[in-house]
Amino acid sequence: MDYAAIETLRDTHPAWRMLRADQAPLLLSFLGRFFVDESRGASPAGQIIDALDDELYVLNSGSPDAPPYPRPAADYLADWAAPEYGYLRRFYPLGSDEIHYDATPALEKAYAWVQSLQSREFVDTESRLQTAIDLLRQIDQGTESDPERRLRELERRKQEIENEIEALRNDPESGLLDRTAVRDRYQQFAATARELLSDFREVEENFRELDRSARERIATWDGSKGELLGELLGGRSRIDSSDQGRSFQAFYDLLLSSSSQEELSNLLERIAAIEELGVDGRMRHVHHSWAEAAERTQETVRRISGQLRRFTDDKIVLENRRVLDLVREIEATALRLRDAGVPSGLGLEFEETGVEINLATERPLHSVRPAAQVDSLLPPAEEEDVDTSLLAEQVIVDPARLAEHLRALIPARGTALLEDIVEMYPVENGVAELITYLALDDDDIEVVTDPEGETVIEYYESERPMRARMPRVEVRRT
Template sequence: MEHDEIELLRDGHPSWRLLRAGNAALVLSFLGRYFVEQTHGAVSATELAAALDDQLYALNLAVPDRPRYPRAAADYLQEWAATDAGWLRRFYPHGSDEVHYEATSDLEKAYAWVTGLRARSFVGTASRLETVFHLLRQIAQGAERDPDARLADLHRRREELDTEIERAEAGEVVLLDSTALRERYQQFAGTAKELLSDFREVEENFRALDRGAREQIASWQGGKGELLTELVGSRADITSSDQGRSFQAFYDLLLSETRQDELSELLTRVQSLGEVDPDRRLRTIHHDWSDAAERTQRTVRQISEQLRRFLDDQLWLENRRVLDLVRSVEAAALVRRESPPPFGLVVDVPGVEISLPFERPLYDARPVAEVDSVLDLQAEAQVDLSVLLGQTFVDQARLADHIRSIVPPASTVLLEDIVDFYPVEQGAAEIVGYLALSDDDLEVVMDETQESVIEYADSTGRRRARLPRVTVRRR
């Protein structure tokens, strides 16, 4: 890191600001224990103030004449949630009129750094080295494009498994010693807690997107189409980013009932081992992961809800504008009625066209056409059925898949470009099939003011279709 970047972090980052605060010990000990160690989520101001008041009482009891923290618990909470602090998030949850507090990722980063300063009696290294080897193997195998090399690696792993199975069948079971078990449990505990911290940071990123969307909506002066394009594009960028894809993969994995049962069984077995010193909070760590993931998904839903409210507000404003225009037209008509124009009305035709009733033609009865649909038995064998059986069926689902494969969401492309990428195979019927697409995520627009030419080949040779310019938009 450069000097200026470090100096900027020292002056503006909430975590660094917390470490420099005069009451950093109180903030880290109370908020770190309550939110990080005890894994509490959003909590009401009354409950959090009561817990802080108990800790302040215990700390001030040591020196009753000169209390270390003389202020009220509610004052401390408001100070820690202020903009210039940023260690707590203060908000009103949906359906509640009471203030709630929630720890920020900056508080968790500062708490993790301080807890990392404590001396550890046991530092495991072997398990982490094995983890490094395992990750490197996964990366190398996942990027291997040579089938022979991949097959050789699979055969090697199968031989290792066969050897281990033979040893187990012979009664030779290799167990981890107590040191290896404690080392791996220590690594598991650290990773599990870091995962909760990562969820807070992911939630902060989505909440920043929500804040930006609200600011844009509040200050937007243009059309709603342009704003929606920008907001939906930002939402799509977040979802398709590495962080968004990784979070969605984790969330899908966590919602799997099979994986949940397996995780619960493994946690129960590991927590019951006598060789490790189990942390009782890790017994239900997967439920804390689910709660954190749900809070992140709730933030994403708030963005969608904000967009819906924006559309409703814009529709109300447009209806109000139409009503104001109608009333202004009525007021102008009333004023004109009281003072009509001095020169009268001006018409384009200096007369009224007269149409007499008898100038119209009388009803002309047409003779009844007789149709004989019964074929002659002798001519039945001579009927050419090739026209009936040679009808062309155009699979519109295939045409829609062509469009989705080359047109990203919220993008527009000309029909000529699609035909250049996927040439016409069924003649003019396939072009008509493109024009008749009616899928929900596709929109076909024809511009009569411009013309486009599409060339294609059929059984008679090369042909050229001349039609209005066709634009295909994917919603």
């Protein structure tokens, strides 16, 4: 970096401004512990003010006559979130009416730099070298296009694993790390875990900046909707397709994997059980903090998509209103021309009240019907006990027999009443036989009913006297 770039950072970057502030010890110690060390996200203002009050009480109790921080905690918090400082982000989250504060990437960077100034009793050098070598191997293997060289490397690693297995069989303590090596690797893990949380804030800030720029463009845009959507979606696509976007998405997918979460939980619990490490309690659940930070980043992306959707809906309403205004303007113009006495030969006449327009986009898309599956093999019915005697009790009336009775009783061109006929030939099959008389339709027999007349026919059914009341019926021979 050249002189001008460094000078610009000194004057404009919030992290540098934070280090130069008179209140730097207070804000870095309190905010760094509250947000960074305790892995907190956005928190309500009341919760932060209570914690800051306790901090100020401790600091001011050393010199009650001239307290170093005499102002209320809420004033300090408001100053740190002011636009000219930018140490904190101040906002109202969705669904809440209380102000929330969240750390900025500048706070993370300033606090990490101050922490790096402290002298360390133990510097993890071996594990970093091992990690550097492993990364170089992954890059070499991932970019090697010759399959033979890749196979040779895999065979070498396979041989190393077999040697380790054989050594473990001969010596149960073979391959165990000593106390120094374990501390070395744990310190590197803890530093990487904290750096991941810091990186999440920076990624979230990048997406939030895209959200702000999208809102600004929407508020000031006066062109077509398609051009603006293309511009906004292009910016979102550039972030997703960037190295940072692809790396974050790969990390998020790996973190959401159930197998990865289970493995992380088991490993952290086993490492926390090693007493000589002195594992920080927060490290036992650091993967949950990763998931929460990643979810906050995804929530910012969802807000961008929601903003685009609301913009599209608003534009549709405005365009529909514009169409209605144009239609009313055309109708008003037509009425003025009619009242002004424009010749009738001018223009076109429609019998309909309007022109029916069928747009191509209104036609339904082709949908493939699912193949119908027919199973013609019916399952065998279960055996049931059926009373077959009911089949023998069915009443069957023979119309031909009744017609022969009528021909034998009524001469040609003669007429007889139905009650006289049943008196000569008594009813044997109950109502079914009477209905069959009414339904006779032979060539030489005609049945006529008189609704105004009434007759009562008596008969026996199962040796019980029965009576049927029905219209007066005459039977004629033609």
